[in-house]
Amino acid sequence: MKKTTKRLLLSGIALSTLFILSGCVRVVNGKPSGTVWNLLGKPMGNLITYFAEHLGLGFGLGIILVTVLVRLLILPLGLHQARSSAYQAAKRDYLAPIFEPINKRMKQASTQEEKMAAQTELLAAQRENGISMLGGLGCLPLLIQLPFFSAMYWAARFTPGVSKADFLWFNLGHRDIPLMVIIAALYLIQSWLAVRQMPEEQRKQAGMTMYMTPLMMVFFGLSQPSAVVLYWLVGGIFSIIQQLITSFIIKPKLQKQVAEEFKKNPPKTPKKTAPTRKDVTPNNKKDTREISTKNRQRNAGKQNRKK
Known part of the structure; x- marks a missing residue:
């Protein structure tokens, strides 16, 4: 469930950052402007126009080709991020015999003190064995990729000539429901592949x-x-390819690597943390005398009121 929460959190951060970057592009009189547009979006739009008009491929193929080039350019960043996440996941899987009893005690805790003690022990176990709190999902590779995604979005939407062009059975300037069905199915496959890589318990929760x-x-x-x-469709295909590379090429290698690492340096098991309770007993005789004096004063006050 924690991995799923992190994925949702990361997706939310990515979408929020994408909207922020989109806000850096201003549309005035139907023409975009701004830093992201001038540095990335405009060159992408010019390249779409080059493929469409100068090579005679049409705007549909122009968007597809430019999207492929952009995704190939940032693919190393995506694979690096996927590798870091897969490495942390492989370490968690290997250390499951250490983490599972602690998680079990956390779920079965009858008091807040017992739960906090188990959480402290779990954090210590993760820290001592090199487990990242973010699961290897570094923000820097993602933040580097987002301006490219934002720029490609604006290029596909505002490149002159795109809105009046046709591709296959649909017009690029209008909404098309069959295309939406295809993209929904594509991203469902991507999500299904991601869920299949989770442990059985987390797979049910996700x-x-x-x-x-x-x-x-x-x-x-x-x-x-x-x-x-159409741009999202090509991006979804690349995401599936990246997921397949991660699942069937990168992950098996990392599992062997993690096994060899822990074979040379066996996992560390932290000491069990005892639940801490707040001590409310007097620390010394002075405290005892002060409490007794206060009690006598309260009792004397009650007797005076009765009289």
Whole structure:
């Protein structure tokens, strides 16, 4: 469940940052401007126009080709991020025999003190064995990629000529429901592949979250022209390819690497933390005398009121 929460949190951060970056692009009289647009979006739009008009490929293929080039450019960052996350996941899987009893005590704790003690022990076990609190999901690679995603969004939407062009059965300037169905199915496959890599217990808990990304894509796509959805479609295909590379190439290698690392340096088991309780007993005779004096004063006050 923690991995699922982190994924949702990271997705929320990514979307929020994307909207912030989108806000850096201003649209005045139908023309975008701003730092992200001038540095990245405008060159991408020019490249779309080059493929579409100078090479005669059309704006649909132009968007696809530019999206492929952009995704290939930032693919190393995505794979680096996926590798870091997979490495931390492999370490957690290997250390499961150490973490599971602590998690069990945390769930079965009857008092807040017992629960806090188990949490402290779990954090200590993770820290001593090199487990990252963020699960290896570094923010820097993601933040570097987001301006490219934002710029490609604006390029697909505002490049001159795109809104009047046709591609396959749809117009790039209008919404197309069949295309939305395809993109929903594509991102559902991506989410399904991600969930399949989770342990059985977490897989059951993440069942509903698997549908969140496709629903979000459909929700946002309903207000976007087909040119933007086409860009998302190609991006979704790249995400699936990246997920497959991570699951079937990177992850098995990392599992062997982690096993060898812990074979040379066996896992460290932290000492069990005893529940701490607040001591409310007097510390010395002076405290005892002060309490007794206060009690006598209160009793004397009560007797005076009775008289």
